[in-house]
Amino acid sequence: MKKTISALLSLLLAGVMAAGCGSGDNGSSEDGQNGGEKKVAISFWALNTGWEWLEPAVKDFENANPNIDVELTQYEVDPIKEALKVAASSKTLPDMWFTWGGTLGSFYPENGLTMDLTQIAKDHRWSEIYNKAAIDMSTYDGKVSGIPVHLNVLGMWYSKNVYDKLKLQAPKTFAEFESQLAALKNGGVVPLAFGSKGGWHTMRLTEQLIEHFAGPELHDKLNRLEASWNDPAVIKAFEKIQEYTDKGYFPKGYSSLDPTEAESLFYQEQAAMINEGTWFDGNIMENGFDPNNYDVFKFPNDQPPSRASVFAEMFQINGGSSPEKQEAAVKLGEYLTRPEVVNKYIEQYGSPATLNVNISEKTPHLKTLLDSAGDGAFLITDQALPQEVVQKLFEAQDKLAFHEWTPQQAAEAMDEAIAKYKSK
Numbered sequence: 001m002k003k004t005i006s007a008l009l010s011l012l013l014a015g016v017m018a019a020g021c022g023s024g025d026n027g028s029s030e031d032g033q034n035g036g037e038k039k040v041a042i043s044f045w046a047l048n049t050g051w052e053w054l055e056p057a058v059k060d061f062e063n064a065n066p067n068i069d070v071e072l073t074q075y076e077v078d079p080i081k082e083a084l085k086v087a088a089s090s091k092t093l094p095d096m097w098f099t100w101g102g103t104l105g106s107f108y109p110e111n112g113l114t115m116d117l118t119q120i121a122k123d124h125r126w127s128e129i130y131n132k133a134a135i136d137m138s139t140y141d142g143k144v145s146g147i148p149v150h151l152n153v154l155g156m157w158y159s160k161n162v163y164d165k166l167k168l169q170a171p172k173t174f175a176e177f178e179s180q181l182a183a184l185k186n187g188g189v190v191p192l193a194f195g196s197k198g199g200w201h202t203m204r205l206t207e208q209l210i211e212h213f214a215g216p217e218l219h220d221k222l223n224r225l226e227a228s229w230n231d232p233a234v235i236k237a238f239e240k241i242q243e244y245t246d247k248g249y250f251p252k253g254y255s256s257l258d259p260t261e262a263e264s265l266f267y268q269e270q271a272a273m274i275n276e277g278t279w280f281d282g283n284i285m286e287n288g289f290d291p292n293n294y295d296v297f298k299f300p301n302d303q304p305p306s307r308a309s310v311f312a313e314m315f316q317i318n319g320g321s322s323p324e325k326q327e328a329a330v331k332l333g334e335y336l337t338r339p340e341v342v343n344k345y346i347e348q349y350g351s352p353a354t355l356n357v358n359i360s361e362k363t364p365h366l367k368t369l370l371d372s373a374g375d376g377a378f379l380i381t382d383q384a385l386p387q388e389v390v391q392k393l394f395e396a397q398d399k400l401a402f403h404e405w406t407p408q409q410a411a412e413a414m415d416e417a418i419a420k421y422k423s424k
């Protein structure tokens with residue numbers, strides 16, 4: 001591996017890095033010493049938090065493929081989104097990058113920036129390798145645009161120690177959930193460890209409140225922009241965000257709190273619950289704690305079928321890269337998601353989209369979460385909605401917290417943003 005750059009430095013140098021490792025240059029391959037094969041260098045952007053397995057796995061790949069050098073750059077969640085936006089606008093995307101499904105990932109194929117992987121998926125029998133839902137979430141306009149990496153399911157994680165001290169058990173109804181929020185607050189613990197910097201962390205609660213008040217059918221219509229967001233169910237959900245803020249159910253100053261800081265409060269038992277996914281056992285271990293001291297429950301939204309929030313993650317490949325680079329990138333993406341590699345790093349890997357892999361005893365909640373989606377699931381909001389509408393939702397959450405908007409005004413603002421999007 002030629003280089004791994006820290007997330008902060010990567011963000012500061014995003015433009016320079018993008019230009020330096022732009023993927024349209026066919027002259028970056030050079031003669032190698034491996035039986036006459038040409039040396040190919042490919043640039044690869046990915047996450048860092050929860051992805052500590054990636055660097056050694058890439059080194060394994062390079063050892064097995066000495067004619068391929070991988071220039072790996074790893075970012076935090078929000079910085080990689082920003083870096084990809086900058087690179088996409090300047091046509092300097094790397095040869096391969098990590099992204100999410102839904103509208104986050106669809107931007108790149110919609111703008112002709114990704115390699116069409118449909119034929120490769122067919123020839124390489126991806127249907128026998130990856131979960132069908134993960135492939136579907138990586139497909140746009142009938143074309144496969146990404147190599148599936150993760151299929152994630154979210155749930156409400158809680159500290160057993162905190163719950164035991166207050167003699168609480170996982171709630172089974174929404175009324176029990178709200179009763180516990182009050183009991184935790186009265187017990188001197190912040191009920192909900194949410195950091196709303198970036199918007200997406202609090203959004204995970206907002207979408208569950210909408211599912212509760214709207215029900216599955218209306219919730220799906222809202223996400224497909226087939227129903228007005230100026231609806232009593234949405235207004236009730238927004239009222240709850242404002243109510244929970246006023247009652248101190250979130251950390252102080254949570255609107256500007258980074259999600260990693262909220263996570264720290266959870267580990268310190270200053271906060272009781274956090275909405276995280278199938279990767280979170282790994283996060284707990286990486287921070288020096290025992291996953292067995294925590295448990296998880298499906299959000300009790302009282303709506304049959306009780307659905308979980310899900311999303312997929314994938315690797316996309318630059319449609320403007322040279323054929324040699326594209327071939328090398330496909331090889332890398334398939335290598336990082338093959339069963340033997342997933343099994344080697346399973347304790348850190350998260351929730352693989354790859355079929356027929358082992359589940360580590362050190363990730364005791366993975367199966368529980370995957371099973372929780374068995375009754376039904378909905379696509380997480382920031383992948384279901386167009387991104388400009390997502391940003392309006394994030395703004396609404398903040399303005400609700402500061403009482404700059406009423407719940408009614410927030411709902412009206414969502415409809416205005418949707419009308420503006422549709423007008424384009």
